[in-house]
Amino acid sequence: MTMASQSLRGFVVSRCVAAGRPAWDLARTAQEAEHADAELERQGANPAPTFRARRLAGDRAALKTWTNGCRFEWLGGDDRRPGTVRGTDGRIGAFNGEPLRRATSKSTIKTHGPKVPGRMTPSFAFGYLERAIQEGLGRRAFRMPEVDRALAFFGEPLTCVFCGSEKVTLWEHLVPVARGGETVLGNMVPACQPCNDSKHSKPYEEWLTQRAAKSPDAAGAQDVAARIARLREYAEKFQHVVTTPESRLDAERLLRVEELRLRAKQLRADVEAFLREPDA
Ligand SMILES: [Zn+2]
Numbered sequence: 001m002t003m004a005s006q007s008l009r010g011f012v013v014s015r016c017v018a019a020g021r022p023a024w025d026l027a028r029t030a031q032e033a034e035h036a037d038a039e040l041e042r043q044g045a046n047p048a049p050t051f052r053a054r055r056l057a058g059d060r061a062a063l064k065t066w067t068n069g070c071r072f073e074w075l076g077g078d079d080r081r082p083g084t085v086r087g088t089d090g091r092i093g094a095f096n097g098e099p100l101r102r103a104t105s106k107s108t109i110k111t112h113g114p115k116v117p118g119r120m121t122p123s124f125a126f127g128y129l130e131r132a133i134q135e136g137l138g139r140r141a142f143r144m145p146e147v148d149r150a151l152a153f154f155g156e157p158l159t160c161v162f163c164g165s166e167k168v169t170l171w172e173h174l175v176p177v178a179r180g181g182e183t184v185l186g187n188m189v190p191a192c193q194p195c196n197d198s199k200h201s202k203p204y205e206e207w208l209t210q211r212a213a214k215s216p217d218a219a220g221a222q223d224v225a226a227r228i229a230r231l232r233e234y235a236e237k238f239q240h241v242v243t244t245p246e247s248r249l250d251a252e253r254l255l256r257v258e259e260l261r262l263r264a265k266q267l268r269a270d271v272e273a274f275l276r277e278p279d280a
Contacts, residue, residue, distance in 0.1 A: 008048035009070050011036040016074060023074055030060070030067040038197035046118045053127025058178030058201040122271045129264055131177065133257065137245035138182035142171070146185040153234055160192035161231060162199065162208060169193045174231060175242050176201040186240025189231065204231065 006014070012033045016024065024032065034055055037048065046052050054062040068075070142150075150171075154161065158168050172191035175181030178201045191199075199207050205228050212224040246254055 006047070008033060008037055008040065008051055009072075011040065012067075012070070012072070016072070021074065026064055026067060026075060029072060029075060030063045033067055033070075034063060034200070035198060038200055042193060042197055045115070046124075049118060049121040049124040053121075053124040055200070056178075057127045057130050058176065122268050122275070126264055126268045130261070133260070134177050134180075134245050135183070137248055137257070138177065138180070140183040142183045142185060142188050146188075147171075149185055149238075150188060150190070150234075153237065154190060158190055160195055161189045161227065162191055162195040162204070165192040165195075167192045170196060172196050172199070174204055174235065175240075179203065180242050180244045180247075182240070184238075184240060186235045186238030189234070204228075 012029065015032050015036060016022070016029075033051065037051055037055055040047060041052065048066075051063065051066050054066070151158065157166060159166050160168055168190045170191060170193065171188045172195070173181040173183070174187050174189050181187050198211070208224050208228060246257070249257060
């Protein structure tokens with residue numbers, strides 16, 4: 001079975017089995033689900049769109065709620081009622097503590113041929129809207145001259161700033177957009193895809209340190225302190241100061257953005273209600 005054809009929940013279970021069934025706590029399980037979803041995203045699969053949207057929005061509380069709703073065996077017993085069918089998207093309890101609904105998912109259809117695209121959900125779409133608001137409120141000034149200066153800072157050969165891999169595939173926000181990071185010199189760093197998938201919206205110092213503690217033999221883990229120092233030096237050199245998107249607004253615009261968010265929330269609820277109608 002390829003990962004793309006697996007539910008997110010199933011993928012998390014596989015990871016736990018592969019790790020020798022450790023007694024992960026809720027936070028760790030949610031983290032594993034985040035990693036699994038990042039992996040699925042890299043493969044172009046999105047079996048749990050609600051989870052994806054919350055992950056992209058950096059909403060850790062919602063991810064924990066989702067994880068809790070999965071009733072993983074190692075989190076206090078699998079109390080699935082007999083006959084309960086789990087959606088192929090792994091969505092059983094939903095996000096708001098709603099009772100089990102939608103026993104079979106319509107979002108993914110398993111076939112033997114090419115992958116049938118998953119269904120775009122309102123929560124996924126509105127997750128992107130929030131991301132667009134955050135990015136739109138931040139600066140974006142990272143073109144040829146800035147790229148050249150960043151490349152000059154990190155030197156040759158070009159390697160991932162987090163692990164040292166030479167398979168650098170993208171510029172990553174050192175401070176994630178969800179935490180106020182902007183697309184500017186001092187915050188954009190060259191990275192490899194695996195590091196990008198693993199880090200996503202975590203603070204980089206915390207993520208690097210935790211990863212090193214977990215697997216001291218992993219590439220790049222030995223020189224974590226030096227890497228963190230170098231990244232701080234980079235941010236300082238180009239004077240990247242982290243601010244929240246909201247702090248960049250005056251009181252009036254702050255009110256307006258909050259109002260837009262409220263409207264988006266309401267619109268999302270309306271769209272969801274509309275799609276739930278019997279004839280949808
Ligand atoms: Zn890397």
